[in-house]
Amino acid sequence: MMEPRTTYSVYTWLRKKRWKKKFDLYQQTYNMVVDPVMVFYSGLFVIFCLFIGYDWLQQLITVLDGRGGIIAPYALLLPFLAVISAAITSFTDPGIRFTSSELQLSFLPHSRKRLVTYLFLEKYVLQILIIIVIPLPVAFVLMSWESAVLWVSLLFLSYPLSLWLQWKLFSLPSTHKLTVVLFSAILSSLFFLDYPVLLLYLGLSIVILMFLMRKGDVDWGRIIDINDARVWNMWLVGYFTEVNIKPPKRFGITQSIWKKKKGRHYSVQHLYGRIWTGYLQKSADVIWKTIPTVCLIILVIPMRVDWMLMLTLPIAIVVYHEVAGGLFSDVETVFHSMPIEEESCKTSYMILAYIGFSPVIISFFSIQLILGESFVAIGMQLIAIILFVYVDLAQVINERMMMVQKENFYREEWRRVASLILLGAGVYHPLFLLGVPLVVFKQGRSIRKELIS
Amino acid sequence: MEVVLDVNNCSVDIQKERILQDISFHVKRNEIMALVGHNGAGKSTLMKTMIGSREKNGGTLSIAGHDQDKHYKAYKRHFTYIPEEPLxxxxxxxxxxxxxxxxxxxxxxxxxxxxxxxxxxxxxxxxxxxxxxxxxxxxxxxxxxxxxxxxxxVPVLFIDEPFMGLDVYAGRFLEEELVRKKTEGASIVLTTHQLDKVSELADRYVMLVEGKVSSSGDVSEFHELERRST
Structure with missing residues (x-):
């Protein structure tokens, strides 16, 4: 009988296979998309940039030489910052890349605890190398060698501590994470009030030990979901081949909070809302392009030429409504062949669409504040915008629903255009906004008429 | 015949709810044991507990004398597992x-x-x-x-719904292999909803109802039980 291989040798073998597969995937993608001529010129460009960088670094070193003395005394703050950062990151990331493969390996005769330790050590060794290559030379250039040694040693010490803490906190409830953030933030502010550092370190050690020694269930399911998505969603490969080894999953703070919501909800509208939320999460790519774009249209251009807000505001609203309407058009795909309650379906979607519009409102409010508009005018403008969006978005959604159901409808486009012109003119003078309710309420009545007919 | 797998008073709680209660049975060498029961009876939970992917709240489990709690590494070396969903x-x-x-x-x-x-x-x-x-x-x-x-x-083979997703030829080949493994000395624990497979393959059965062993014994007794229930 052959002796079974050790966990370490099987683990390293598996890691090699992972690298090989990823390398092959990248290679296939590069062969598919990279033009040799482009590679040649890019290479030349990189070499040129390296020369510029070298020259720039030489100038920078002479300027920065010894200037690091300003930050040298704050070295002792590093462990506090590391703990705060670990606690904040633990909302969305376990830190240690334990994937479904490691989990499956632990079903074979290999210890899960040992696999986690290998992953931890691997990440720590990598971090040590990074510290040696970047912060260490920079610290020696910027500050005295004593301060540099102190900085780098604290970095070496803080990193494993924060990584382990992040792993432990990840599976704990949000309240625990927030407690660590708050406590460490209080301790670090006491640092600035010249409290004895040893005392503060003692406090921090107690917090860390409390959580590190805590024995609780590890949320393996969520850990592997997040890590698989991070390890296997190779951006370039996915982008060009449109093939994902693992379905992309996004885990933000909000999603982790939603996930923990207790209780069952059976109202149709709530269920539809959940279906729409799932669909919007899948369409996150479009949403994350649209919302920032419309916000930027409102914020950036008027910052240069203030009157442009008269044009950019209506454009932003139209773009948002069209994208929201476009996403709603997939209603049949989203609900498959299920018979749906139209009103609940539209209402549940509109609630999400209204929520999605709030960054646009905030952007408008911010730019008007920056441009020095009076609060009365801003208030009137916001009311008019909200009123228009409330009615027009509902109409857009209604129209899309009718289009999907192949029903005939009459679109009163001139009313929409008139409202948008009035909104734009309202930026020039708020008195124009008085016309918006007239058109909008008229429009509201005509919607009811259309629905009855 | 020598006892290879010994399950003794095993209980499992999931989110403070008792899913398995005082499960006890054993599987001998050269024996195929079928775990049967309705959906939600606790078959898969028991299977996961036996392979160590779910913690138990009481009782003991051992394979070939290796206790799951005391000699986990040795315990894991003595079985393989075929899950319902391939991993x-x-x-x-x-x-x-x-x-x-x-x-x-x-x-x-x-x-x-x-x-x-x-x-x-x-x-x-x-x-x-x-x-x-x-x-x-x-x-x-x-x-x-x-x-x-x-x-x-390995002394024990755990199989969760072995014939799901397999075509007829592969299913037949697997049956032959399981019988061959058994005659070579292995013990097999399988869960299945296909009662004809229980009759064809198993030597003994354990029936779970709401997380408890409702009956167990020779597979001929299972036929009798099945006949009476119909």
């Missing part, structure tokens, strides 16, 4: 999956080569050895997982 590694080709099991359980090279040959022919996987899991159909993945579990000579 394959993204980074490994079909052949590499077999290699992984060879490394983990210490299957000698000559035995490994001959078994891979036999099983890949039997399950019609010869052409797929260099494929990655994402290129395989669900049935193919189930076959890969099954071959992996059949490769080493």
């Amino acid at each position: 394959l590694f993204n980074e490994l080709t079909v052949y590499h999956h077999f290699k992984l099991y060879q490394k983990s359980y210490g299957v000698p090279e000559d035995l490994f080569i001959s078994r891979v040959q036999t099983y890949t022919e039997g399950f019609e996987l010869k052409e797929k050895l260099d494929e990655y899991p994402e290129a395989l159909s669900k049935g193919m993945r189930q076959k890969v997982q099954t071959i992996c579990a059949l490769l080493p000579d």
Whole structure:
């Protein structure tokens, strides 16, 4: 009988296979998309940039030489910052890349605890190398060698501590994470009030030990979901081949909070809302392009030429409504062949669409504040915008629903255009906004008429 | 006959709810034991507890005298598991999956080569050895997982719904292999909803109802029980 291989040798073998597969995937993608001529010129460009960088670094070193003395005394703050950062990151990331493969390996005769330790050590060794290559030379250039040694040693010490803490906190409830953030933030502010550092370190050690020694269930399911998505969603490969080894999953703070919501909800509208939320999460790519774009249209251009807000505001609203309407058009795909309650379906979607519009409102409010508009005018403008969006978005959604159901409808486009012109003119003078309710309420009545007919 | 798997008063709680209560049974060498019961009776939870992926809240489990709590590493070396949903590694080709099991359980090279040959022919996987899991159909993945579990000579084989997703030929081949494994000295614990398979393959049965053992015994008693219930 052959002796079974050790966990370490099987683990390293598996890691090699992972690298090989990823390398092959990248290679296939590069062969598919990279033009040799482009590679040649890019290479030349990189070499040129390296020369510029070298020259720039030489100038920078002479300027920065010894200037690091300003930050040298704050070295002792590093462990506090590391703990705060670990606690904040633990909302969305376990830190240690334990994937479904490691989990499956632990079903074979290999210890899960040992696999986690290998992953931890691997990440720590990598971090040590990074510290040696970047912060260490920079610290020696910027500050005295004593301060540099102190900085780098604290970095070496803080990193494993924060990584382990992040792993432990990840599976704990949000309240625990927030407690660590708050406590460490209080301790670090006491640092600035010249409290004895040893005392503060003692406090921090107690917090860390409390959580590190805590024995609780590890949320393996969520850990592997997040890590698989991070390890296997190779951006370039996915982008060009449109093939994902693992379905992309996004885990933000909000999603982790939603996930923990207790209780069952059976109202149709709530269920539809959940279906729409799932669909919007899948369409996150479009949403994350649209919302920032419309916000930027409102914020950036008027910052240069203030009157442009008269044009950019209506454009932003139209773009948002069209994208929201476009996403709603997939209603049949989203609900498959299920018979749906139209009103609940539209209402549940509109609630999400209204929520999605709030960054646009905030952007408008911010730019008007920056441009020095009076609060009365801003208030009137916001009311008019909200009123228009409330009615027009509902109409857009209604129209899309009718289009999907192949029903005939009459679109009163001139009313929409008139409202948008009035909104734009309202930026020039708020008195124009008085016309918006007239058109909008008229429009509201005509919607009811259309629905009855 | 020597007892290989001993399950003694095992209880499992999930979110403070008792899912399994005081489960006790044993499986002897050269024996196939069928775990039967309705959906939600606790078969899969019991299976997961036996393979160590779910913590138990009481009781003891041992394979060939190796206690799950005291000698976990040795305990894990003495069984293989075929889950209902195949668990394959993204980074490994079909052949590499077999290699992984060879490394983990210490299957000698000559035995490994001959078994891979036999099983890949039997399950019609010869052409797929260099494929990655994402290129395989669900049935193919189930076959890969099954071959992996059949490769080493371990005292116990746990199988959750072994015939799900397999075509008729592969199902028949698996049946033959299970019988062969049994005659070679292995003990097999399987869960299935296909009662005809219980009759054909199993020597004994354990019936679970709401997380408790409602009856157990020789498979002939199971026929009697089934006849009376119909």
